[in-house]
Amino acid sequence: MLAESLVLSAVLFAIGVIGVLTRRNAIILFMCVELMLNAVNLSFVALSRLYGATGQVFVIFVMTVAAAEAAVGLAIIIAIFRHRQSVNLQNINLLRG
Amino acid sequence: MTFDLMIPGQLIGALLPDVVLMGGAMLLMLLAAWRRESDAWQRVVAVGALAVLAAAAAAVLWMMRLDADASIGVIAVDRFRWATDLLCIVGAGFAIALMSEQNPRARLVAGEAHVLVLLATAGMMIMAAARDLMILFLGIELMSIAVYVLVAMDRRRERSAEAGLKYFLLGAFSTAFLLYGVALIYGATGTTNLTEIGARIILYKLADHPMLLFGVAFLLIGFGFKVAAAPFHMWSPDVYEGAPTPVTAFMAAAVKAAAFAAFLRIWIEAFPMVVLRWFGPIWWIAALTMVVGNIVALSQKNVKRMLAYSSIAHSGYLLVAIASTTSMGSSAFLFYLLAYTLATFGAFAVVSVVSDGAERGTQLSDYEGLWQSRPWLAVGMTVFLLALLGFPVFGGMGFFAKWYLLQAAIASPAPLVTLSVILVLTSVVSAGYYLHLVRVMFMKERDGAAAAVPASGPLTRLVLITTAVLILVMGVAPERVATWSRLSAIGPAPSAISSLGADTPELMPPAVDPAARR
Numbered sequence: 001m002l003a004e005s006l007v008l009s010a011v012l013f014a015i016g017v018i019g020v021l022t023r024r025n026a027i028i029l030f031m032c033v034e035l036m037l038n039a040v041n042l043s044f045v046a047l048s049r050l051y052g053a054t055g056q057v058f059v060i061f062v063m064t065v066a067a068a069e070a071a072v073g074l075a076i077i078i079a080i081f082r083h084r085q086s087v088n089l090q091n092i093n094l095l096r097g
Numbered sequence: 098m099t100f101d102l103m104i105p106g107q108l109i110g111a112l113l114p115d116v117v118l119m120g121g122a123m124l125l126m127l128l129a130a131w132r133r134e135s136d137a138w139q140r141v142v143a144v145g146a147l148a149v150l151a152a153a154a155a156a157v158l159w160m161m162r163l164d165a166d167a168s169i170g171v172i173a174v175d176r177f178r179w180a181t182d183l184l185c186i187v188g189a190g191f192a193i194a195l196m197s198e199q200n201p202r203a204r205l206v207a208g209e210a211h212v213l214v215l216l217a218t219a220g221m222m223i224m225a226a227a228r229d230l231m232i233l234f235l236g237i238e239l240m241s242i243a244v245y246v247l248v249a250m251d252r253r254r255e256r257s258a259e260a261g262l263k264y265f266l267l268g269a270f271s272t273a274f275l276l277y278g279v280a281l282i283y284g285a286t287g288t289t290n291l292t293e294i295g296a297r298i299i300l301y302k303l304a305d306h307p308m309l310l311f312g313v314a315f316l317l318i319g320f321g322f323k324v325a326a327a328p329f330h331m332w333s334p335d336v337y338e339g340a341p342t343p344v345t346a347f348m349a350a351a352v353k354a355a356a357f358a359a360f361l362r363i364w365i366e367a368f369p370m371v372v373l374r375w376f377g378p379i380w381w382i383a384a385l386t387m388v389v390g391n392i393v394a395l396s397q398k399n400v401k402r403m404l405a406y407s408s409i410a411h412s413g414y415l416l417v418a419i420a421s422t423t424s425m426g427s428s429a430f431l432f433y434l435l436a437y438t439l440a441t442f443g444a445f446a447v448v449s450v451v452s453d454g455a456e457r458g459t460q461l462s463d464y465e466g467l468w469q470s471r472p473w474l475a476v477g478m479t480v481f482l483l484a485l486l487g488f489p490v491f492g493g494m495g496f497f498a499k500w501y502l503l504q505a506a507i508a509s510p511a512p513l514v515t516l517s518v519i520l521v522l523t524s525v526v527s528a529g530y531y532l533h534l535v536r537v538m539f540m541k542e543r544d545g546a547a548a549a550v551p552a553s554g555p556l557t558r559l560v561l562i563t564t565a566v567l568i569l570v571m572g573v574a575p576e577r578v579a580t581w582s583r584l585s586a587i588g589p590a591p592s593a594i595s596s597l598g599a600d601t602p603e604l605m606p607p608a609v610d611p612a613a614r615r
Contacts, residue, residue, distance in 0.1 A: 006284070013277055020270055029266055036273035043280040051287040058231055058289070062276065065238045069269055072245050076261045079252040092259050
């Protein structure tokens with residue numbers, strides 16, 4: 001079971017990375033990041049079967065922090081939406097060098 | 098005295114500076130919400146924040162005097178931690194001083210910004226203390242989430258909101274990488290404690306375990322984003338340009354210092370063996386960062402962007418210290434961080450005065466004829482730029498910072514000669530943009546139609562004078578600081594190196610099947 005879980009987690013993580021790199025909608029990007037975090041959580045839970053509770057404690061921390069991050073992130077996305085009426089990153093291009 | 102970290106009371110004792118800072122931040126948060134937001138109230142909160150920082154600094158100094166030590170546990174109690182703490186606290190103090198003056202100019206009423214700086218500093222201090230990947234993660238997130246908000250603080254200005262979004266998305270992305278790295282390292286070694294990881298890698302000969310190598314790679318990518326090392330630097334010029342200037346200075350100096358300090362500790366305490374395998378990638382990242390940062394900075398027209406690229410280049414210089422993996426390297430690293438923090442805050446303080454809080458006057462042309470209108474500002478900026486360049490005497494301690502860095506690079510077990518040559522050559526390239534700005538300030542006439550450069554407020558002036566004087570004084574007498582950084586250095590445990598060839602008992606690696614555990 002451990003190997004399968006780890007492979008699944010790697011696949012989920014890869015899907016998340018590909019999503020972040022290819023999609024252009026801020027909300028979808030954010031969802032992909034959350035997918036990556038949950039892939040990591042899956043790894044931790046699977047590994048904690050092997051090593052004891054540390055992995056599960058880590059998962060609790062990750063979920064808590066992700067919730068805090070989501071609060072801040074969505075607030076920032078709303079701030080952008082008020083300026084642009086859009087959360088598409090292609091329209092967000094004031095800053096570039 | 099020695100703290101036993103297994104006893105809760107002593108653990109709290111070992112975290113005293115952090116507890117002081119966090120408790121103070123919580124109280125200030127209440128204070129900030131006490132009255133209706135106004136410029137006057139914002140100033141009260143800023144004074145409170147400076148007082149809390151002073152208390153935290155006093156706690157750090159007290160711990161330093163105690164020469165505290167601790168059993169092996171989740172946090173480190175050593176002089177490297179105190180040195181990093183002091184750097185971050187100084188950075189936060191400068192940031193709050195600049196912000197309390199720039200916010201009213203930018204018509205930004207946000208007393209909680211000062212509290213957020215405190216919370217970010219608390220995160221940095223936890224990162225500096227972390228000897229466990231879980232604590233490290235909490236520290237990084239405490240810092241990052243506060244800084245996401247700070248960057249987007251001026252949310253009615255579109256650039257600030259955009260910078261906040263970019264920083265948030267890239268920051269969360271890099272955190273996920275870092276976390277996956279932690280998970281894989283945990284999978285390979287069965288622990289998240291740095292000391293334990295180091296011990297188990299040697300004991301079970303895990304240095305070539307693929308899971309560990311992937312874990313370290315992801316960790317490296319995560320940290321690469323955080324410290325803006327090439328090729329993970331793309332976000333930083335945009336974010337540095339869009340964020341309010343005091344926040345940019347805070348990010349360029351303190352956030353980077355904390356991320357580097359945590360990186361260095363992990364590298365030295367957990368992976369002295371693996372480093373041999375990762376020497377190549379670190380070498381290339383350092384070289385690429387120095388080259389990219391300095392070359393691209395040459396073509397910038399916006400001073401904030403230029404300083405952002407220069408800060409990327411400085412990440413490259415600091416990576417040279419990390420690549421040397423010796424205690425000499427980490428002492429050069431601390432000295433460099435101090436010089437860099439002072440010069441960065443000074444330079445961004447000038448930028449914040451010239452741009453008048455509104456973030457308009459950040460183009461190179463806005464600096465034309467600064468020598469005629471605000472001579473001291475021009476002189477100060479010259480000192481900071483020369484310090485960043487590493488010019489002798491007039492650049493103060495910047496010269497010695499680079500000097501010690503080169504010394505450490507050459508003296509490392511595998512001398513980093515090529516990297517040192519790249520460091521020197523790219524520093525010469527950096528003269529191109531630093532001195533260009535100096536030339537613009539002193540030799541060009543100011544356009545008559547351009548708005549006058551406003552006078553700097555008393556606090557900004559204090560920041561400017563403090564940083565400039567410190568840079569110059571330590572440039573004449575660097576010995577004290579050099580001794581301080583030498584005493585605060587951490588190096589790889591001698592046992593880690595000597596046991597490389599030693600015959601360790603053939604034990605089962607921890608990656609056994611789950612049935613054996615039950």
